[in-house]
Amino acid sequence: MQFRILVVDDEKNIREGLAASLEMDGYQVETAADGDAGFKRFRKGDIDLIITDLRMPGLSGEELLKKVDSETPGIPVIVLTGHGTVENAVAAMRNGAYDFLTKPVDLGHLSLLVKRALQSRELLLKHRRLEEELAHEKQFRTMVGTSAPMRQVFDTISRAAPSKASILITGESGVGKELVADAIHDLSPRKGKPMIKVHCAALAASILESELFGHEKGSFTGAVSRTRGRFELAHEGTLFLDEIGEIDQNIQIKLLRVLQEKKFERVGGEETIEVDVRIVAATNKDLKAEIEKGNFREDLYYRLNVVNILVPPLRERKDDLPLLITAFLREFAEENGKTLEGIDDKARAALYAYDWPGNVRELRNCMESAVVMTRGQVITAEDLPPTVRTQNDSGWIRIPLGTTMEEAEKIIIRDTLSAHKGNKSKAAEILVMGRKTLHRKLSEWGEDDGGE
Ligand SMILES: Nc1ncnc2c1ncn2[C@@H]1O[C@H](COP(=O)(O)OP(=O)(O)OP(=O)(O)O)[C@@H](O)[C@H]1O
Ligand SMILES: [Mg+2]
Incomplete structure (x- = not known):
């Protein structure tokens, strides 16, 4: 990481001397001749550390420190002070300065101080990045919905x-x-x-x-x-x-x-x-x-x-579908290491038309299986589970040609369940199938919600 340091001093010699020394240490350095110019430069961004004289015409070093601190806390500021005014420097430290250097500046000391300050700055930045990532992850797990x-x-x-x-x-x-x-x-x-x-x-x-x-x-x-x-x-x-x-x-x-x-x-x-x-x-x-x-x-x-x-229930708040679909797509694309661009119109229409008797849990399972099944970068209707793809209220179960026995069984069970609002006892009775068997199959497919 290349750091950028801002040196603020009204004395040209000091400004340029410090800049040259810091450049030799491998930093990018910019200079300003007074507090106002320094603050202006700082606001443009990209400054990792400030070295400033305390006594300057216009905005003093002390005031610059306060303004910087209130705008972006955490930027290290090192203050320069002449002999005999160390109390001012100590006061500055109380106001948040990282450390102070007395003039004439010992360049070896400066070099060390800057290095240390930037190391802690780097840690702080890393920490913030981690926190942001965590906050992002949390958002994933929390509830989505704007309906x-x-x-x-x-x-x-x-x-x-x-x-x-x-x-x-x-x-x-x-x-x-x-x-x-x-x-x-x-x-x-x-x-x-x-x-x-x-x-x-x-x-x-x-x-x-x-x-x-x-x-x-x-x-x-x-x-x-x-x-x-x-x-x-x-x-x-x-x-x-x-x-x-x-x-x-x-x-x-x-x-x-x-x-x-x-x-x-x-x-x-x-x-x-x-x-x-x-x-x-x-x-x-x-x-x-x-x-x-x-x-x-x-x-x-x-x-x-x-x-x-x-x-x-989800069918009464279909306005939430777009956000939920996007959130689940992202979640499962990441989990499966896939890059997905989205979902095509036909698939979207099928998701909107469906009644979602199993609510958000069913939608989540559906999106997971679509992400796993899809071969392309866009989810198509073919990637959706047959129940969702072919919802009908006609009293018929439709099974496309080319379906395997195993798939057909899934379609029959899911459609029967969905026609009876997820009531498993009822579905098992209609299918003349043991309730335990039904539970076992559903849990094999990751679809057993524990309800009866
Ligand atoms: N608004 C939402 N945003 C994101 N995910 C959701 C939302 N609502 C539910 N989910 C997800 O759907 C699944 C089911 O949610 P949850 O377990 O809270 O439902 P439930 O109402 O407790 O169901 P049950 O009555 O079966 O216990 C979970 O994976 C949950 O993370
Ligand atoms: Mg629950």
Whole structure:
């Protein structure tokens, strides 16, 4: 890296002497005869270090330092000072100067000082670059969306996040509920503290209970030691209860108590434990209907649903498609080391026409497979999964000539699922196929979303 140094001094001899010496060290050097000219040059950019006299007509070295620092903090400034005015130099250092040199300048000392200052400048620049890359990567992982319904979701997130209020996120499978939960935690004062996630549907009731509240040694067979539950682990942070609609009545009661009193006991324990936990829950079930059926406690529902965030299905916010498509294309092109220019009109039209019963998750999978399948630099309709390419509401499944058995099976399963809004039990019944087999196949294709 070639550094550019700006030397500001009203004394021509000093200016040129320093410049010559620094040029010998291999730096590019520019000079200015007073503070104003120096600041003007600095503003044009590209200066890595400034050496300035303190006392000059017009803008003094001290003032130049302040202006530079307020405009671009981090540019090293070395000040020059005559004998007997060292106090001024020390004051300048307090104002952010990197170091000072007394006149007559010892060129060896100057050379060393400049080298050191530029080394730390280089580190700073490197650090900034890394930070920018990281910020960019983060953007990738956060939610994309500019449609009116998504703006409303973002607005609710940013208003509700700072509080302690419980939040219930509702919406179909694959709409992005977990991303909303992540965003809530990240935008809350609890960021930096734990964000603990519990997938309530995946665990049997007894295991879920001890997962949530922990257990004492010997409280049940297999409880060989005292274990802290997720509530304790989430202390001062956020607890995300995914698929809350699936939890057992007994646990609903315990949960209600924690929400009301912030207190609970471990399974098999006497000690009452107090926690400070913010609850975010999610479900793709209609909890109101579950309450009617007697499966979900109404009092718990109201405790959880202090703020409700409904994430709309993708088919109701197709305005988000262009951004989502671009984001996923970029993500998977990078992951697969491919250079892609984009997507052609026919493919785009197919993506827009499709209903996306599996929502953003289905779109993401679709874009991944398109990126993997495509041979060219532009995604064409042929690169899209058959279900998307040939969506029809005709009650027919269309399988193009030349399709392999394996592909045909995929088309049949996907179309049947999509015709029944992703309901796997229904699809398995129609296909006269075991539900387990269906799950296994979908997970082989990376399409099992865990739902029924
Ligand atoms: N707005 C979005 N921008 C970018 N990616 C998204 C967006 N919404 C969802 N996704 C991606 O789609 C996938 C599904 O999202 P997520 O797991 O949050 O859905 P969900 O609503 O929790 O689904 P389920 O009910 O099945 O648990 C994830 O890979 C997620 O990163
Ligand atoms: Mg989820």
